[in-house]
Amino acid sequence: NAGVTQTPxxxxxxxxQSMTLLCAQDMNHEYMYWYRQDPGMGLRLIHYSVGxxxxxxxxxxxxxxxxxxxxxxxxxxxxxxxxSQTSVYFCASSYSGETEAFFGQGTRLTVV
Amino acid sequence: xxxxxEDPQALSIQEGENATMNCSYKTSINNLQWYRQNSGRGxxxxxxxxxxxxxxxxxxxRVTLDTSKKxxxxxxxxxxxxxxxxxxxATDEGTPLVFGKGTRLSVIA
Numbered sequence: 439n440a441g442v443t444q445t446p447x448x449x450x451x452x453x454x455q456s457m458t459l460l461c462a463q464d465m466n467h468e469y470m471y472w473y474r475q476d477p478g479m480g481l482r483l484i485h486y487s488v489g490x491x492x493x494x495x496x497x498x499x500x501x502x503x504x505x506x507x508x509x510x511x512x513x514x515x516x517x518x519x520x521x522s523q524t525s526v527y528f529c530a531s532s533y534s535g536e537t538e539a540f541f542g543q544g545t546r547l548t549v550v
Numbered sequence: 551x552x553x554x555x556e557d558p559q560a561l562s563i564q565e566g567e568n569a570t571m572n573c574s575y576k577t578s579i580n581n582l583q584w585y586r587q588n589s590g591r592g593x594x595x596x597x598x599x600x601x602x603x604x605x606x607x608x609x610x611x612r613v614t615l616d617t618s619k620k621x622x623x624x625x626x627x628x629x630x631x632x633x634x635x636x637x638x639x640a641t642d643e644g645t646p647l648v649f650g651k652g653t654r655l656s657v658i659a
Binding site: 471473479480497526535537 | 581583598
């Protein structure tokens, strides 16, 4: 039982490049979330999904897109990376909006 | 904007002392959760308290919820060096699982 797995763990991008972060969960959870964490800012919700085929915007969605084609996977895309998107990205999943969430180990992204 | 707000931002105590952290929120909630984050790692769930509960315990953790004041507190008793971490509250105000900026707890041996 792997829980929540994020791929990759580290990535360096050049400004303007695109990339996709993958989050996979094996707990049959309905809800999945993408956060970014910057020093002194805590975790900020980028996008979330309440089930397969659904997505919704969080607090800081600009510059990111997401897809939830399969229940177990939640993809976060950066179409044209900017230095302001340098951050640590965390994925999480939960059975519902009122149950505990399980987090991945994080992806450290640097945009130069 | 982030909806749960923790207080204080940082807390430093001696091993064996108790640590208290507070969380305030703005609107009505169904539940409030507390999480811990060790440096550089993902968050780990500690405890969930529902809006119809006033107090909950889990080991050395005690959480209270006052819906009239829109606030919650997390008490860690008999702290240990291993409790050094950041602690976050999360609510379901509007959007599910929105976190505050956290409290950085340092427990000095």
